[in-house]
Amino acid sequence: xxxxxxEKIRGRWLETDSMAGxxxxxxxxxxxxxxxxxxxxxxxxxxxxTLFNQGVIDATADFAVDFKVNSNYFQGExxxxxxxNTFDYLKLEHPSVLRVCDGKFGDVxxxxxxxxxxxxxxLDADAVVLNPYLGFxxxxxxxxxxxxLVILCVNTxxxxxxxxxxxxxxxxxxxxxxxLQKSMGEWNDNGNIIPILSATHPENLEGIREIxxxxxxLLAGVGTQGGSLEKSVPLCLDSEGYGxxxxxxxxxxxxxxxxxxxxxxxxxxxVIELRDAINQAKIG
Amino acid sequence: xxxxxxEKIRGRWLETDSMAGxxxxxxxxxxxxxxxxxxxxxxxxxxxxTLFNQGVIDATADFAVDFKVNSNYFQGExxxxxxxNTFDYLKLEHPSVLRVCDGKFGDVxxxxxxxxxxxxxxLDADAVVLNPYLGFxxxxxxxxxxxxLVILCVNTxxxxxxxxxxxxxxxxxxxxxxxLQKSMGEWNDNGNIIPILSATHPENLEGIREIxxxxxxLLAGVGTQGGSLEKSVPLCLDSEGYGxxxxxxxxxxxxxxxxxxxxxxxxxxxVIELRDAINQAKIG
Numbered sequence: 001x002x003x004x005x006x007e008k009i010r011g012r013w014l015e016t017d018s019m020a021g022x023x024x025x026x027x028x029x030x031x032x033x034x035x036x037x038x039x040x041x042x043x044x045x046x047x048x049x050t051l052f053n054q055g056v057i058d059a060t061a062d063f064a065v066d067f068k069v070n071s072n073y074f075q076g077e078x079x080x081x082x083x084x085n086t087f088d089y090l091k092l093e094h095p096s097v098l099r100v101c102d103g104k105f106g107d108v109x110x111x112x113x114x115x116x117x118x119x120x121x122x123l124d125a126d127a128v129v130l131n132p133y134l135g136f137x138x139x140x141x142x143x144x145x146x147x148x149l150v151i152l153c154v155n156t157x158x159x160x161x162x163x164x165x166x167x168x169x170x171x172x173x174x175x176x177x178x179x180l181q182k183s184m185g186e187w188n189d190n191g192n193i194i195p196i197l198s199a200t201h202p203e204n205l206e207g208i209r210e211i212x213x214x215x216x217x218l219l220a221g222v223g224t225q226g227g228s229l230e231k232s233v234p235l236c237l238d239s240e241g242y243g244x245x246x247x248x249x250x251x252x253x254x255x256x257x258x259x260x261x262x263x264x265x266x267x268x269x270x271v272i273e274l275r276d277a278i279n280q281a282k283i284g
Numbered sequence: 285x286x287x288x289x290x291e292k293i294r295g296r297w298l299e300t301d302s303m304a305g306x307x308x309x310x311x312x313x314x315x316x317x318x319x320x321x322x323x324x325x326x327x328x329x330x331x332x333x334t335l336f337n338q339g340v341i342d343a344t345a346d347f348a349v350d351f352k353v354n355s356n357y358f359q360g361e362x363x364x365x366x367x368x369n370t371f372d373y374l375k376l377e378h379p380s381v382l383r384v385c386d387g388k389f390g391d392v393x394x395x396x397x398x399x400x401x402x403x404x405x406x407l408d409a410d411a412v413v414l415n416p417y418l419g420f421x422x423x424x425x426x427x428x429x430x431x432x433l434v435i436l437c438v439n440t441x442x443x444x445x446x447x448x449x450x451x452x453x454x455x456x457x458x459x460x461x462x463x464l465q466k467s468m469g470e471w472n473d474n475g476n477i478i479p480i481l482s483a484t485h486p487e488n489l490e491g492i493r494e495i496x497x498x499x500x501x502l503l504a505g506v507g508t509q510g511g512s513l514e515k516s517v518p519l520c521l522d523s524e525g526y527g528x529x530x531x532x533x534x535x536x537x538x539x540x541x542x543x544x545x546x547x548x549x550x551x552x553x554x555v556i557e558l559r560d561a562i563n564q565a566k567i568g
Contacts, residue, residue, distance in 0.1 A: 025395065072395050075402035077365040084361065104391050106415050108442040111309065111356050118359035131390050133417040133437060135444030153417060158392040160419030167462065170452045175459065178451065 002214075003192040005126050005149025008098050009216045012065045013242040015096065018275040021066040021218075023102070023249025024053055024086065025073045030254055032263060049074070049082035054089055056253050059264035060271040066098035068129075068247045071119075087123040099126045104153060105138070106131030112141035120145045127151050129196070132179050136187050146190045154180045157198035157221025184211055196220055197236075199227025199246075205235040214238045218245045229281035241282060248274050286498075287476040289410050289433030292382050293500045296349045297526040299380065302559040305350040305502075307386070307533025308337055308370065309357045314538050316547060333358070333366035338373055340537050343548035344555040350382035352413075352531050355403075371407040383410045388437060389422070390415030396425035404429045411435050413480070416463050420471050430474045438464045441482035441505025468495055480504055481520075483511025483530075489519040498522045502529045517565035525566060532558050 002010070013019060028045065031052045039047040057067060067090055074083035090099045101119045105112070105128065119128045120142070127149035128142055142150045155165050155176035165176040173181075183193045195212065197205065200221040208217070217236050221227035229246075237243050248270070255266035286294070297303060312329065315336045323331040341351060351374055358367035374383045385403045389396070389412065403412045404426070411433035412426055426434045439449050439460035449460040457465075467477045479496065481489065484505040492501070501520050505511035513530075521527045532554070539550035 027398070070391075070395060072389070072391050072399050075364075075398065076406060077361050077368065080359075080364045081361040104389075104415075104418075105356070106390065106417070106437075107354075107356050107388050108440070111354060114311070114359065115356050122360060131388075131415050131417050133390070133415050133448055134388075134440050134442055135447035135449075137442045137444040153390075156392070156418050158418055158421045160421040163419035163466070164417055164459075164463070165419075167459065168454045170454050170456075172454075175448075175451065179448070182447070 003149060003190065004147045005098065005192060006194070006216060008096070008126060009065060009245065010242070012096065012098060013240075016063055016065070016275075017279065018063045019065060019242060019244045019246055019278045020063055020271050020274040021068055021245045021247035022056065022060045022064045022252050022271060023247045024056065024067055024069040024253065025249045026052055026253065027073065046078040046081040046085070049079070050085040050089070053082070053086045055264050056267050057086075057090065057094065059267040060252060061094040061097055063268075063271045063275050064097050065245050066100050066127075066247070067094075068100040068102045068249075069125075070102040072103060084123060087125060091124055098149075099124070100129065100151065101125040101127070102129040104129050104131050106134050107138050108134065109137040109141055112138035116142045116145060120148045129153065132183070139187055139193075143187070143190050143192055146192060148192065150193045151218055152179070152183045152193055152195055154183060154195040155198045155204065156196060157200050157225045157227060159225075161198065180211060184213070184215065194218060199229070199232035200225055202228060202231035202235060205232055208236060209238065209243075214243070216243060216245060218247070220247075222246050223248060223251065229277055230284070233278060233281035234284060237282065244278070246274065246278055287433060287474065288431045289382065289476060290478070290500060292380070292410060293349060293529065294526070296380065296382065297524075300347055300349070300559075301563065302347045303349060303526060303528045303530055303562045304347055304555050304558040305352055305529045305531035306340065306344045306348045306536050306555060307531045308340065308351055308353040308537065309533045310336055310537065311357065330362040330365040330369070333363065334369040334373070337366070337370045339548050340551050341370075341374065341378065343551040344536060345378040345381055347552070347555045347559050348381050349529050350384050350411075350531070351378075352384040352386045352533075353409075354386040356387060368407060371409060375408055382433075383408070384413065384435060385409040385411070386413040388413050388415050390418050391422050392418065393421040393425055396422035400426045400429060404432045413437065416467070423471055423477075427471070427474050427476055430476060432476065434477045435502055436463070436467045436477055436479055438467060438479040439482045439488065440480060441484050441509045441511060443509075445482065464495060468497070468499065478502060483513070483516035484509055486512060486515035486519060489516055492520060493522065493527075498527070500527060500529060502531070504531075506530050507532060507535065513561055513565035514568070517562060518568060521566065528562070530558065530562055
């Protein structure tokens with residue numbers, strides 16, 4: 001029996017036939033004028049962000065494995081109010097979609113306990129994104145919430161990730177491979193860690209299932225960062241033909257709106273296109 | 285000419301003859317009853333945290349190089365309100381003390397830009413604590429604020445830090461040594477990165493000034509984590525006999541109160557004791 005978080009992901013794959021996720025990274029400058037009009041003006045920051053997110057969420061939930069909400073886009077008092085509102089809304093309206101808080105946290109144990117209490121307790125996120133640089137102290141404070149999920153930055157897809165993560169260890173492994181091994185092994189007593197891996201160098205993904213077993217993988221860097229779905233997806237499938245979550249954010253939350261579409265129509269079309277592209281890559 | 289942040293640290297060393305810092309990590313459960321009485325009860329979370337912090341700050345500022353405020357202790361809407369209030373208070377009442385926001389952030393570039401805008405822009409912190417695992421993308425978004433300071437988690441002092449940071453690279457360096465070299469070299473175009481190093485293995489600090497030059501070092505792990513002041517401080521002094529910031533948090537903000545002392549008296553005594561212990565270690 002997998003952890004409840006992993007079961008939720010599996011349920012979602014089967015229910016939606018989708019491995020697409022939606023990244024909720026709202027930038028106040030990019031929230032459309034009609035949202036501000038509806039909430040009474042740009043002074044209503046918290047209400048504006050919340051309403052914007054709700055629109056994207058409702059438009060895309062049918063095709064989303066997860067909503068990955070990056071708390072670093074919810075700054076200040078009003079941002080944090082919108083963050084709570086957004087998680088409350090997800091739980092109420094779309095409870096079967098995995099709720100991820102992507103803070104990339106990495107702090108010492110007693111601080112990590114405070115963060116976990118907020119993210120898993122108050123926000124009631126299903127999963128959190130963490131950074132491994134400080135070792136297990138700050139990870140164990142989250143994994144001990146055994147019904148929750150830890151998504152670990154093992155190999156990220158940002159351009160400079162290789163500066164650190166690709167460093168060659170004296171053992172012959174790259175640093176990220178070592179972190180992957182720990183996250184699938186000694187750190188994973190509760191079976192509730194899943195890795196972030198990058199699609200930007202598909203050769204890195206060869207043999208990945210021998211290490212990761214049936215664990216879901218958050219595959220990053222597809223699309224604008226240059227990762228190829230065709231090359232990376234087949235390498236990451238699990239034995240059921242799923243096994244992956246691939247999030248897009250800006251292309252879904254600020255979609256190119258075509259004639260006759262509302263912005264929400266375009267967000268919905270965009271997540272469907274992502275789902276279909278992933279599924280197409282499965283069959284090659 | 286050093287960066288303004290480094291000049292602020294140097295000014296503080298000379299002005300106070302202190303290399304002690306105060307970590308502001310307020311835990312709501314540990315805020316004393318008299319604070320809650322003053323703000324009207326425990327419902328007034330933001331006011332309670334703010335007033336508690338102000339008391340500690342006023343009691344200790346005369347002997348503090350820096351206030352290192354960990355944003356991870358300021359969760360939710362009300363926590364973030366208290367975070368803003370605390371930074372506003374520091375700027376207004378104690379402008380010569382370095383204001384550090386210790387979030388240990390490490391995100392991709394476009395997200396890092398949002399965080400920097402909040403921490404350096406809205407909070408007007410002088411310095412931020414960052415995590416290097418994602419490489420320079422998320423660091424450069426902060427270092428480009430050339431009048432601000434980046435404090436990088438190079439070698440942290442938490443028990444599990446060695447799991448990752450002490451990994452031996454094929455070059456013969458440990459990972460943290462490689463990160464130190466980058467942070468003092470190619471990442472440091474604006475001369476505004478300073479490293480966090482651990483005092484828990486003083487042998488690691490031998491020869492550190494050959495790599496770090498005159499850069500201030502945030503020395504972690506002294507005290508409860510077992511780092512020896514006597515062994516580590518002499519290794520880290522700069523050519524002026526300063527060069528270090530050593531923060532304590534819990535021993536200062538929740539001090540043991542002796543007969544005849546108020547809690548604020550005890551906080552003040554605690555930071556003076558830390559200052560004196562560091563200065564004693566200087567002369568051996």
